[in-house]
Amino acid sequence: MSFSQDMDDEYEKLIRRMNPPRVVIDNETCKNASVIRVDSANKHGILLEVVQVLIDLNLIITKAYISSDGGWFMDVFNVTDQDGNKITDEEILDYIQKSLGSDACFISSMRRSVGVIPSTDHTSIELTGSDRPGLLSEVSAVLTHLKCSVVNAEVWTHNTRAAAVMHVTDEETGCAITDPERLSKVKQLLCNVLKGSNKSREAKTVVSHGVTHTERRLHQMMFADRDYERIYNDGSDEAQRPNVNVVNWYDKDYSVVTIRSKDRPKLLFDTVCTLTDMQYVVFHANVDAEGPEAYQEYYIRHIDGSPVKSDAERQRVIQCLEAAIERRVSEGLKLELCTTDRVGLLSDVTRIFRENSLSVTRAEVTTRAGKAVNTFHVRDASGYPVDAKTIDSIREAIGQTILQVKGSPEEIKQIPQESPTRFLLVGLFRSR
Structure with a gap:
């Protein structure tokens, strides 16, 4: 200082x-x-x-x-x-x-809002880039491959842009990752995922040993990424x-x-x-x-x-306030997942979403006392309401987990009236 x-x-x-x-x-x-x-x-x-x-x-x-x-x-x-x-x-x-x-x-x-308070409990990773179907799945897979466990995460998408704040720990020690070479590799691989095939807009990956106010940072990151510059169709x-x-x-x-x-x-x-x-x-x-x-x-x-x-x-103030209000608006079907936490859980769940053509528009991942409590807002990657058969496929693929499905009727297509909103999912995660 x-x-x-x-x-x-x-x-x-x-x-x-x-x-x-x-x-x-x-x-x-x-x-x-x-x-x-x-x-x-x-x-x-x-x-x-x-x-x-x-x-x-x-x-x-x-x-x-x-x-x-x-x-x-x-x-x-x-x-x-x-x-x-x-x-x-x-x-x-x-x-x-x-x-x-x-x-x-x-x-x-x-x-206090912008700064980073040092932490030994976890490493903070901040990501911004172009949104696309399967992005969270790809990011989660990279972290699992690098033996990083996601203990908390929040992901927002708005106006073709995506931002995430993720708290990760070393899979073996359960503490923050401190090795500079390993952190550099994490940063490089995640940045490659965020860039994808879109070279016209910048992608950013920031790694730090700190505690920030997650929602405050997400607003700052999306503002800095100019998500308020609306693409009119x-x-x-x-x-x-x-x-x-x-x-x-x-x-x-x-x-x-x-x-x-x-x-x-x-x-x-x-x-x-x-x-x-x-x-x-x-x-x-x-x-x-x-x-x-x-x-x-x-x-x-x-x-x-x-x-x-x-x-x-004046127009910029209007655009920025519109964006601030829209960032947190929940698009799509809400899925609440609660299960015993384990290494690679987020990667497996988001991979199953991707394989069933679901795109994550918002996500909140928390780990409490060995339990993973995750909320996902998903929509069909093609823009249609989520089909009942898709929910059935997810039930078949995810095991021993309670999945609570919330959403308005138009967000779910062809689900019978007697279908319950609370599912006990059967079967085990298939190893890939």
Whole structure:
């Protein structure tokens, strides 16, 4: 860390000691939500920092009011748990107080979001490249071949691009991989897979010994990869896209961003991530997500103090916010897989998807206490609804595993009404 960074951190700590954040959690005022009020000294990125704490607890933000004019930051969040109930768990309430209140010892939010915290538990691999059917299967096969075990992973795809953050360990030791020569080989082989036959767009593989906020990094990686540069075809997806508008309020020197879109978990986090990455400061905001549609309104300036200066900049803000909202939208059929973890499991499962012409659009892989808990969003590689026979083939190929299938009827073709949504899969993984 440089001398200037040290000085910045010490100055930030001094400000926090002089103006300690105040967090009030109120379960009485609102009938159907817990109200969390945060007052703090203002700094760039603090809104993202607060929202990140709340979404990491899987809380649903139904309303938010934000004001940060001058040197003080004040915001109010109405939150519930996943079932729509108030937050009453003392452990969660205590965590919120400690994470956002005067006891918190935050380093700079931007460095915390972007930086890498050293870890000996695993090696982090970040991948970006062109999306194509079977890509996750190919990546997983390379890692298995190199004796790397995937303990956690998250994969997003959007607008022909793919990004992944994967945490891997050495198959033999169960710890992070430290041999520079081996890491260089991992990087080289994965980069070759990501490039594929597409030489027109860059592919990246970054290997580090660190812990990062996975979803935060995925937003940053896809933003850096310019996934917001939409490839227009026939415009058939226009009606599905969020409604984003940007106008200048010249009297106050703000740009006003309004967003209307279908509500979903973590929507506020996704939009705030992008505004922060684009170096905009949110001075005021109003968010209402109590119905099926979410409304977000932001009063912003660039970090240099200016509102949006040109039509080109306005269009870029719109495109980037659209992309931020769409990245997490789940396309395709949702498959939830839970089984005893073993070496090569992810490679085997994704290979079976590929062999049955399924393309993975999103994936979340976690390992807990020897159990692999994996969620995949898949679609037919040809763009059609997933056929019931495909599900049957997967049942035949994957063994002793519970597979929960979720999705709207149009996502599954020709499945009888009496077909259960929870399958006990029979047979053993076939060795290849």
